[in-house]
Amino acid sequence: MAIPGSASAAGPDTASPWWLDGVVYQVYPRSFADSNGDGVGDLQGLIDHLDYLAGGPDSLGVDAIWISPIYASPMLDGGYDIMDHTTVDPVFGTLADLDRLIEECHRRDIRVILDLVMNHTSDLHPWFVQSRQSRTGPFADFFLWRDPSGWDRDGRPEPPNNWLSWFGGSAWEWEPRRQQFYLHTFLPEQPDVNWRCAALRAEMWSMVSGWLDRGVDGFRLDVFNAFLKTAEMPSNPEISADASTAWDSQEHRHDKDHPELHDLLAEFRGIVDARPGTATVGELFTSDVEAAAGYWAPRHLVFDWVLLETAWTAASFRAAIAAREAAWSGRWPTIVLSNHDRSRHVSRYLHTLGRRDRATADAVAKAAATIELTLRGTPFLYYGEEIGAKDIVVARSRARDRAAVAMAGWWNRDGSRAPMAWSGGGNAGFTSGTPWLPIPRDATSRNVDRQRASERSVLAHYRRLLALRRGSVALRTGELALVDVGDPDVLAYLRRAGDEATLVVVRFGLRGGEIELPPAPGPWRVVLSSHDLATPTVGSRIAVRPLEAIVLECVVDAIRG
Ligand code: GLC
Numbered sequence: 324m325a326i327p328g329s330a331s332a333a334g335p336d337t338a339s340p341w342w343l344d345g346v347v348y349q350v351y352p353r354s355f356a357d358s359n360g361d362g363v364g365d366l367q368g369l370i371d372h373l374d375y376l377a378g379g380p381d382s383l384g385v386d387a388i389w390i391s392p393i394y395a396s397p398m399l400d401g402g403y404d405i406m407d408h409t410t411v412d413p414v415f416g417t418l419a420d421l422d423r424l425i426e427e428c429h430r431r432d433i434r435v436i437l438d439l440v441m442n443h444t445s446d447l448h449p450w451f452v453q454s455r456q457s458r459t460g461p462f463a464d465f466f467l468w469r470d471p472s473g474w475d476r477d478g479r480p481e482p483p484n485n486w487l488s489w490f491g492g493s494a495w496e497w498e499p500r501r502q503q504f505y506l507h508t509f510l511p512e513q514p515d516v517n518w519r520c521a522a523l524r525a526e527m528w529s530m531v532s533g534w535l536d537r538g539v540d541g542f543r544l545d546v547f548n549a550f551l552k553t554a555e556m557p558s559n560p561e562i563s564a565d566a567s568t569a570w571d572s573q574e575h576r577h578d579k580d581h582p583e584l585h586d587l588l589a590e591f592r593g594i595v596d597a598r599p600g601t602a603t604v605g606e607l608f609t610s611d612v613e614a615a616a617g618y619w620a621p622r623h624l625v626f627d628w629v630l631l632e633t634a635w636t637a638a639s640f641r642a643a644i645a646a647r648e649a650a651w652s653g654r655w656p657t658i659v660l661s662n663h664d665r666s667r668h669v670s671r672y673l674h675t676l677g678r679r680d681r682a683t684a685d686a687v688a689k690a691a692a693t694i695e696l697t698l699r700g701t702p703f704l705y706y707g708e709e710i711g712a713k714d715i716v717v718a719r720s721r722a723r724d725r726a727a728v729a730m731a732g733w734w735n736r737d738g739s740r741a742p743m744a745w746s747g748g749g750n751a752g753f754t755s756g757t758p759w760l761p762i763p764r765d766a767t768s769r770n771v772d773r774q775r776a777s778e779r780s781v782l783a784h785y786r787r788l789l790a791l792r793r794g795s796v797a798l799r800t801g802e803l804a805l806v807d808v809g810d811p812d813v814l815a816y817l818r819r820a821g822d823e824a825t826l827v828v829v830r831f832g833l834r835g836g837e838i839e840l841p842p843a844p845g846p847w848r849v850v851l852s853s854h855d856l857a858t859p860t861v862g863s864r865i866a867v868r869p870l871e872a873i874v875l876e877c878v879v880d881a882i883r884g
Pocket of ligand 1: 400401403404440509545546606663664726
């Protein structure tokens with residue numbers, strides 16, 4: 324399929340753009356590897372483990388890392404509350420460490436994607452510290468200040484409109500010094516910036532250029548579709564009093580997805596596009612797959628949440644893939660099963676299956692990985708999923724995720740942010756100190772060292788899948804078509820490019836059975852099974868065991884020869 328602006332359209336110097344056929348690995352830096360014993364992961368810890376990711380014979384084989392924020396932050400929202408976008412928080416290291424990380428990544432052909440939070444800052448950011456002082460001064464207009472809509476009977480100011488914070492309550496906070504409210508789509512300590520202020524815009528663009536000058540290869544844009552709001556800030560329509568969250572009780576007509584956002588993104592993309600080899604991925608904030616696809620541009624991916632929100636049944640995945648293919652036709656989607664904001668997919672799928680045992684966890688992790696690494700799009704792996712990591716349980720009273728705690732009734736995101744299990748030793752080889760979150764309880768048996776030593780591990784399956792994908796044009800860039808193999812419990816799809824045809828079949832349930840393979844110009848050959856290391860040639864039917872994922876190739880050459 325020809326992606327507008329991709330390899331063929333963009334010219335020979337971008338013959339195989341990494342954003343199109345590479346695999347990205349998300350690192351949550353607090354939890355990846357701690358080098359200095361303070362219990363929190365850091366940049367040196369990440370540098371120490373780069374060979375694990377790429378560049379060596381035993382490496383996983385990813386093409387890029389996206390690092391969740393490493394900037395100076397009071398960490399009320401895990402670093403997504405930034406007080407200086409141009410420095411590294413001391414808990415992670417120094418700018419010199421970041422320079423070394425970029426250099427070490429590039430030596431291994433790993434691209435570095437930084438997380439850019441440009442919808443809001445921390446309230447400790449010097450811009451906001453000054454902005455809240457008075458209505459005049461160089462930073463007065465950097466944030467979204469509004470007068471009260473009125474005063475209640477007790478003389479208290481009333482918010483300018485009905486907008487809500489995603490984390491709960493009104494999106495407006497009163498500042499007595501200015502006698503005005505400021506807007507915060509997230510925590511009150513995360514004021515939204517004013518993108519209509521030319522000076523703010525100039526500061527942001529200069530910061531973006533600064534990171535590009537330092538050698539980063541791209542950015543993940545946090546909640547980018549909330550950057551611009553309707554200038555007059557009218558109230559949002561109330562749509563449902565019994566929605567599952569307060570946020571969903573409103574139609575967010577005025578606080579995100581503003582039509583002028585496309586112009587703002589074009590300015591940003593202009594800066595990035597001036598640097599060859601760079602790319603970005605935008606995090607869509609509470610909108611649907613059509614909206615995600617509508618923001619896409621060559622070199623600029625956009626996350627949608629369809630797969631991440633799909634339950635572990637063949638029917639749900641079939642519907643999700645059909646919806647994605649329809650929305651992303653002629654464009655290039657991302658593939659995401661887990662991230663730092665949601666429960667890990669192995670935990671979710673085990674819950675659906677009503678199982679907790681280790682063998683089922685491994686089987687479902689391998690089956691899910693097979694889908695993730697063979698669908699059409701750019702896969703984003705979340706650290707630890709390659710060893711089948713599950714959520715940890717952190718009591719609300721001990722939660723480190725202050726933002727989630729603020730959001731009454733919401734899941735505590737600490738669950739999916741556990742320290743990486745490197746070994747079966749003390750603190751799973753993550754830290755020599757006291758880890759900032761509990762080590763996963765199964766870390767003595769589920770860890771990188773143990774899985775490296777076994778060809779049958781989840782990690783070995785990920786490595787095989789990544790190698791298979793790398794060597795297959797059909798899997799990297801081919802078209803996708805769903806196939807009906809006559810068994811409602813089996814998902815099947817074809818990937819095709821030129822003479823190459825690859826068939827993926829996955830059984831979601833716990834009862835096995837045979838399926839009919841679709842007709843092909845040559846015999847089907849198994850190139851990978853999540854249950855077996857052997858890869859036999861098969862006839863027109865194949866047995867698919869419980870939770871088994873099989874990748875087959877059509878051997879067209881065998882006929883020709
Ligand atoms: C994004 C981040 C999330 C954060 C939110 C507000 O959704 O992924 O972790 O809480 O933005 O900054």
